[in-house]
Amino acid sequence: MRCMLCESFSLFHICPSCQRTHLTPQWHHRTILGSLPVYSFYPYSDIEPLLLTKHTDVGYYLYSILAKNSFKMFAQTWRYAQRVASVGVDDRAKKGYSHTAILNHALHSPTITPQYGKLRASHPYTYAGKSVQERLLNPRKFIYQPFKEDEVILVDDIVTTGSTLTEAVETLAQHRKKVILCLTLSDAENK
Ligand SMILES: [Zn+2]
Numbered sequence: 001m002r003c004m005l006c007e008s009f010s011l012f013h014i015c016p017s018c019q020r021t022h023l024t025p026q027w028h029h030r031t032i033l034g035s036l037p038v039y040s041f042y043p044y045s046d047i048e049p050l051l052l053t054k055h056t057d058v059g060y061y062l063y064s065i066l067a068k069n070s071f072k073m074f075a076q077t078w079r080y081a082q083r084v085a086s087v088g089v090d091d092r093a094k095k096g097y098s099h100t101a102i103l104n105h106a107l108h109s110p111t112i113t114p115q116y117g118k119l120r121a122s123h124p125y126t127y128a129g130k131s132v133q134e135r136l137l138n139p140r141k142f143i144y145q146p147f148k149e150d151e152v153i154l155v156d157d158i159v160t161t162g163s164t165l166t167e168a169v170e171t172l173a174q175h176r177k178k179v180i181l182c183l184t185l186s187d188a189e190n191k
Pocket of ligand 1: 003004005006007008014015016017018019
């Protein structure tokens with residue numbers, strides 16, 4: 001096959017050279033709910049062409065490559081006093097896999113236990129391309145499923161307005177789960 005970025009022949013959808021030069025994380029940070037940090041790994045414009053593949057056949061492979069270069073690297077160095085859960089926001093599978101579940105899976109470490117299916121939207125409304133007002137009028141109404149850990153890393157692929165992450169944090173808080181940070185692949189504000 002050919003690398004999707006440089007078009008040279010490669011065994012991978014993105015060749016090792018492009019993974020090194022284009023997929024080295026560039027940390028970006030914002031806060032929601034006053035002080036809760038939301039970290040993202042890539043400027044939106046850098047990975048936008050890749051994100052557009054997310055509902056195609058190669059989407060699974062691309063998300064796996066992105067996850068390996070970002071979320072997995074994070075998990076290998078991040079330390080915390082106790083074991084925490086990582087929870088994907090609405091990790092329902094579409095077309096056979098869930099983007100958020102792929103990212104979440106990459107966080108597995110001695111400190112982080114990925115949990116799946118713990119926070120799913122109660123309706124299939126899609127936010128892509130929707131205005132802030134439409135998003136606010138259509139909250140996700142997450143359905144929570146219990147898990148053991150008290151503290152949580154929240155995982156999503158893109159943060160746009162922050163309203164989805166905020167709703168997820170508030171849903172977990174109702175069940176006495178404390179979100180300590182949010183991780184997203186990309187921040188739409190960081191172009
Ligand atoms: Zn390449």
